[in-house]
Amino acid sequence: MRTLRLQNELELFVAGMGAVQSLFLSVYSLLERKWDFRNLLLSLFFFAITIRLTKSILWVYLDTSPIWFINLGFAAHALTGPALLLYVWHFLFQKKWSHWNWFHFVPGLLLLLFINFLTRDGFWYVGGYSALLFHQMIYALGGLVLLGIFLRKKPLRVQPTKGAKIWLITLILGTATLQFLYFSNYILGITPYLLGPLLYLPFIYFLAFVLFKNPKILQHVTPHKNGGPKLSAEELGVLADRLKKTMQFEKLYLDPDCTMTKVAKATSMQPYLVSYVVNKVIGMGFPDFLNSYRVEAVKDRLIHPDYKHTKIASIAYDCGFNTLSAFNSAFKKATGSTPTKFQKEQVSS
Known part of the structure; x- marks a missing residue:
């Protein structure tokens, strides 16, 4: 050889x-x-x-x-x-x-x-x-x-x-x-x-x-038999913070087809772990979690001068909502008000 x-x-x-x-x-x-x-x-x-x-x-x-x-x-x-x-x-x-x-x-x-x-x-x-x-x-x-x-x-x-x-x-x-x-x-x-x-x-x-x-x-992260990950409260808090920052800076919620898998990829987390953090640490379901960011984006635009003449429906679609019914429901759940009423109150004040 x-x-x-x-x-x-x-x-x-x-x-x-x-x-x-x-x-x-x-x-x-x-x-x-x-x-x-x-x-x-x-x-x-x-x-x-x-x-x-x-x-x-x-x-x-x-x-x-x-x-x-x-x-x-x-x-x-x-x-x-x-x-x-x-x-x-x-x-x-x-x-x-x-x-x-x-x-x-x-x-x-x-x-x-x-x-x-x-x-x-x-x-x-x-x-x-x-x-x-x-x-x-x-x-x-x-x-x-x-x-x-x-x-x-x-x-x-x-x-x-x-x-x-x-x-x-x-x-x-x-x-x-x-x-x-x-x-x-x-x-x-x-x-x-x-x-x-x-x-x-x-x-x-x-x-x-x-x-x-x-x-x-x-240190492989695997679910417990009861569905929870083998992570400390501090580690879960770090993951929740990473999840929130990713949503805030990458604006994944603007994508109307945003899924848990897409969020998991963006945060380098397992989908089941994203679900666990959103449900158990942040305290809401994944759809509500997405819509909370979308509602905030809508609220910002409703009171911004650049969107004064933009239809509310267009703003809703641009912020990631697929339907007006889903938008109205999510908006009222988050603010207790309708989008039109919210805009008038904010502008008048």
Whole structure:
């Protein structure tokens, strides 16, 4: 197999640092105080990457690597794809863990079971390694598909924060790059063997930096069984403030087709969390919440000189109301007066 034309010491150091940093992220994910099965998947992924990178290094620099460790590296390789894909899937869609998910790990677990029996010439070189690489490329492509759905802003139950978006993009692209470089080395024969581990180093360190700057990435917000989120009153207050400021400055309510999903995207919150904050923290239903901003916008225009000759119906439509009946009802509920009466009283005063 081809290797990079670098000094052995530098090559070994760079690849080794990637493995060490991956191990650090594995331990960090596992010890996150707000434990979640998604963090366990993430920890498994980084630990499997650690074993895979270590195996690659020893394969190049230690000719006497025992067969069990070589098989361990390949078994770890088989676990990386499923662990990452399931992590991303559950991160984005907030799905409950299904027993069917275990089937994704069957190939890796079988390799672990036969760790002392699989040989290079009798298994890996006669199609075993090729099957492993194709298997992982399928999972890498699955991750890229999820990334495509995410970047096209399809409706998701969870809307990650900016830091979480960078985290997911880097994690998926970095891993897909690593998997492809292993694939292109053995199947296509066009890249050096250690190019994958070497190029993975900047990805893994950038991931550590993003996680350091955004520690709440690992603190997944999920609903209680009674429908409430696992957040403190202070955290809910922060979310309510973010929601109000977004509505105030981005004027989402002016869109007559404004929905909870659109508000969730604009505030980087899950739709169910927007609903909970509006109902339980702010204290009103979502339609009333939207209409409260629309009514205030109408009131401002009714008393503004620039709208003196504008029909009230036009003002109502411009402020996001779909029908005059909905407008009149919302206005009277909020002010106790009709729009015409309100305008006359304000102008006369």
